[in-house]
Amino acid sequence: MKRKSIMVNGMTTAIFDRLNTLSEPVRVRMLRVLAREELAVGEIARVLHTSQPTVSRHLKQLDGGGWVLRRPVGTATYFRLDADSLPDDARALWSLVQGEVEADALGTGSQYAEDLRRLQGVVAARAGDSEALFRRLGGRWDGMRRELFGEGFVLATLAALLPRSTRVADLGCGTGALLPLLAQGSALVYGVDREAAMLEVAAARTAVLPNVILRNGLLDALPLPDACVDVALCQLVLHHVRELGPVYREAARILAPGGRFVVVDMVAHDREEVRETMGHQHLGFSRDRVAELATGAGLTLQSWRALPPDPDAHGPGLFVAVMGPHPA
Ligand SMILES: C[S@@+](CC[C@H](N)C(=O)[O-])C[C@H]1O[C@@H](n2cnc3c(N)ncnc32)[C@H](O)[C@@H]1O
Structure with a gap:
């Protein structure tokens, strides 16, 4: 955060504020550990071996002076010092103070060396915490x-594997529900449909995706080379x-050598009513x-798998089939 400088007797006060901040050893120790590791208030208290109210009070000053970056995670807030993002004068002062502190830290029994030892413990306990959690x-x-x-993010994870x-x-x-996901992992995605109304929604969904091309057309005469x-x-x-x-023949025609035709649809079922209610042909x-x-289309069925039923779904079960060129 950039602080406003106030002129006092021809001098700006910002530098005095910064000097004031760094004149307190607890705050310097805090900044030093936060330069190494992002920590929550309780963790800082354990590292510095002091109380949480003391940490909060000093953090408030550091935060107000723009010395630390904060990151909310759930109900906690994590703090860190990123020296590169400090204003020039604060960075220069911090570099000076840090140099002195690190020289001191080399001495035996130094408070600064103790801080780093406890910091290691706090970070190690975090790993332990997550092991215990799982x-x-x-x-x-x-x-x-x-x-x-x-x-939804699982689909994005899988799309990234393409x-x-x-x-x-x-x-x-x-x-076009699939198009943005496919576009994340692929070089180029065509979306083809015969219904202009469907394509309008798909177009709005993919307006900012330059690698998605929509075509109005029929599946038995694909508008693709x-x-x-x-x-x-x-x-x-x-x-x-x-x-x-x-x-199927059109799908085979547009496949580059080694390409695959993937079909996801319903497994054979006996719910006759869908012919009437939803116009299903099969x-x-x-x-x-x-x-x-x-x-019949010059392809080979490489795999066919019935998908595990989704407990929240009421429709017939689904399968995924993968077809490719006949083996040479
Ligand atoms: C049930 S929707 C499925 C849409 C999408 N694939 C999905 O998984 O959400 C079926 C779509 O296929 C399109 N469609 C059906 N027959 C078609 C044909 N012969 N040529 C082109 N599009 C067709 C319909 O317009 C409709 O948008």
Whole structure:
């Protein structure tokens, strides 16, 4: 924080404030440990072997003078000194004082050496704390993680595993929910859908993503050149498409050599009502049916996996199938 300087008898008071701050040994010791490690109030108290109210009082002055950076974490606040971000005069003074202190710290039985020894203990105890925490939590961590961070970030983690050069086509992208995630990990992402209304939402979602290209078109006549992507993806789309052969062949056509066609859809089920209520053309797909369609398009079914049911979901179960070129 930059402090306003007040002129007193032709001199600015800011430098006197800074000298005043550094004239108190506890504050100097505090700054010295905070230059090495980001600490919470209780930890500083343990390192300096003093009370928390004393630490809080001195921290208030350091904070007010812009000597420390603060970072709130949950209900705690962590403090550190980043000498590089201090104003020039404060940095120069700190460098001078620090030099003196480090020289003193070399003496036997020095208070400064003790501080660093206790600092090591406090940092080591943190690791111990987290080990104990996870031992205690066991299987409850999943719920706690969901509560703290939600579920969405897991998808971003997985998207980051894609090779940076990957080009992806999301066929039947709908409102484009997958596009921002795919765009994070890939070089280029095409979103194709026949419904302008869906593409409008997708366009708003991806407006700031230069590597996403949206195309209005049909899956059996894709508006994309041959061999332009490494992955073609069809998620929750194919049960809507009556004639699947041409769609599989189009997916195979746009795959670059070694590319994969990934289909996520419903496993075969008997909920007839979805034909009426949601216009489904197929009641899911069996593994054999997917393999047959792949073969018809010159591809091989490389893997087919039924996904574990989500306890909150009411629809039929899903599968993920991966298809690639026939082995040479
Ligand atoms: C159920 S939504 C799924 C959207 C998205 N893939 C997802 O997982 O959220 C199906 C989408 O496929 C599109 N679609 C269905 N048949 C299509 C076809 N023959 N050609 C192009 N798009 C099609 C629909 O317009 C719709 O946006």
